[in-house]
Amino acid sequence: MVGDEHVEMIPSPAKSVWSAEVNGTPVEVLIPSNAVLLDVLRDKVGTLGVKRGCDLGTCGCCTVMIDGVPRLSCLCLAGQVDSTSITTVEGLADGAHLAPIQACFGKYGGSQCGFCTPGFLISAQALLNENNTPSDSEIACAIEGNLCRCTGYQQIIESIQGAAAIHRGEVPLPAAASDPHPDPHPEGPDEPNMPPGHAR
Ligand code: FES
Ligand code: FES
Incomplete structure (x- = not known):
């Protein structure tokens, strides 16, 4: 038809x-x-x-x-x-262990909403693979093609400098978030001060 x-x-x-x-x-x-x-x-x-x-x-x-x-x-x-x-x-991660650049983005606040973060991590890791003593301007050059509308970039640069220090062996990798942490309030939380007349 x-x-x-x-x-x-x-x-x-x-x-x-x-x-x-x-x-x-x-x-x-x-x-x-x-x-x-x-x-x-x-x-x-x-x-x-x-x-x-x-x-x-x-x-x-x-x-x-x-x-x-x-x-x-x-x-x-x-x-x-x-x-x-x-x-x-x-x-980037080694099994359950974050790469230094990932751990440092968490530690220094290099990620907020996180949408741009995978691209930044890759650009940063590529830089660190070639140069573990980057200057701030070399970092800015390496990430110039990555846009972030949340962080203002300073925390990202600090994250990359932090990871570079780990790559140089100057500081240890930050503890993983999943590692056991000491209880900050072993005696329990302080009792809140309630306004007069409010029963607990
Ligand atoms: S999705 Fe490729 S540069 Fe934006
Ligand atoms: S962390 Fe939100 S766009 Fe970069």
Whole structure:
């Protein structure tokens, strides 16, 4: 019957197997030839720590390390980085132990809402891998492609300097939040002062 036939105006892109090492694990997924790396990582590989902010290359939320170099995954075709080694924020920690840069973002308040944080962590780690004595201006240069609307950046710079000191062996890694902490009120909380006339 006329009108029932579906004619594709634009032919679908060919699909092929894409392979890479993501956070140390080999992956192989079937993707269209025009697939964007950000979509592949989030939708096929499942590394949801890679954030989609602007999708335009302006916010840095989608930053991942490709063969050690930070790149914007929203501006990168997956096919261009076939057979590479990719590190997302999920690959920074050593099992249950946070990487120094992650621990320091927590300690120094480098993260507030956290949406930008995966991109900052990757950019910062890429810098620290090359330079564990960065100046503040070298840090500013390394994170210039990452936008944060919460922290004001000073805490992020302090976090990266803190992690650099750990990398240099000058200070130990901060205790993990999950480590047992001493009870700050071993005798129980102080009794509150109630206004006169209020029964407890
Ligand atoms: S989502 Fe890639 S730069 Fe914003
Ligand atoms: S911590 Fe909220 S945007 Fe950076």
